[in-house]
Amino acid sequence: MTDYDVLRVFCAPHGGYGNELGVVRDGSTLPGRADRQALAAKLGFSETVFVDDPERGVIDIYTPSTRLRFAGHPCVGAAWLLDVPELVVPAGTVGARQDGEFCWIEARPEWAAPRALRRYATPAEVDALPVPPPGEWRYAWAWEDEAAGRVRARGFPGRGDGVEEDEATGAAALQLTGHLDRALNITQGKGSQLVTAPQPAGWVELGGRVFLER
Numbered sequence: 001m002t003d004y005d006v007l008r009v010f011c012a013p014h015g016g017y018g019n020e021l022g023v024v025r026d027g028s029t030l031p032g033r034a035d036r037q038a039l040a041a042k043l044g045f046s047e048t049v050f051v052d053d054p055e056r057g058v059i060d061i062y063t064p065s066t067r068l069r070f071a072g073h074p075c076v077g078a079a080w081l082l083d084v085p086e087l088v089v090p091a092g093t094v095g096a097r098q099d100g101e102f103c104w105i106e107a108r109p110e111w112a113a114p115r116a117l118r119r120y121a122t123p124a125e126v127d128a129l130p131v132p133p134p135g136e137w138r139y140a141w142a143w144e145d146e147a148a149g150r151v152r153a154r155g156f157p158g159r160g161d162g163v164e165e166d167e168a169t170g171a172a173a174l175q176l177t178g179h180l181d182r183a184l185n186i187t188q189g190k191g192s193q194l195v196t197a198p199q200p201a202g203w204v205e206l207g208g209r210v211f212l213e214r
Contacts, residue, residue, distance in 0.1 A: 072170015112171030
């Protein structure tokens with residue numbers, strides 16, 4: 001088995017929750033896309049990252065079923081683990097910084113595949129949603145406190161690859177922030193926390209807590 005680390009990204013203040021991320025620090029052990037895809041499917045995390053150049057921050061991201069040009073929680077996790085000022089992904093160059101307990105990235109919402117942003121009237125409605133059938137990537141959200149920018153959300157990838165609900169979805173948080181054009185404090189899944197802030201020229205900053213699980 002290829003060596004890999006497991007991080008939890010976008011953890012709650014007490015360190016719980018967060019979305020698991022597999023990270024293969026030495027991507028040269030699996031250089032081929034087919035082998036990387038097979039390992040990502042075997043591990044079963046919502047995303048697995050392969051580090052191709054740790055000094056430059058070059059990474060390659062896979063779900064259990066497909067390769068991604070960009071994804072939020074893998075970039076936040078990789079930036080924290082590698083402690084680099086930027087990451088290089090197929091979509092472009094992602095800015096990165098550490099700020100106390102948070103790790104931040106700066107990226108563009110359009111780099112990620114589109115999500116259907118579905119607004120609900122109350123957080124209770126979001127909490128009560130069943131997992132929808134496969135078909136579209138659905139991000140369900142509602143205001144917890146609109147004045148304060150607090151959001152309750154759940155993410156349903158809809159890919160049919162075994163990941164029925166994504167515990168914390170950075171790309172969707174970027175897209176919702178771009179759509180609303182305001183800073184957000186999002187509680188997603190069972191209790192993960194994502195924070196965002198719009199930046200000039202259509203960029204969005206995304207931050208969260210990261211812990212090394214194993």
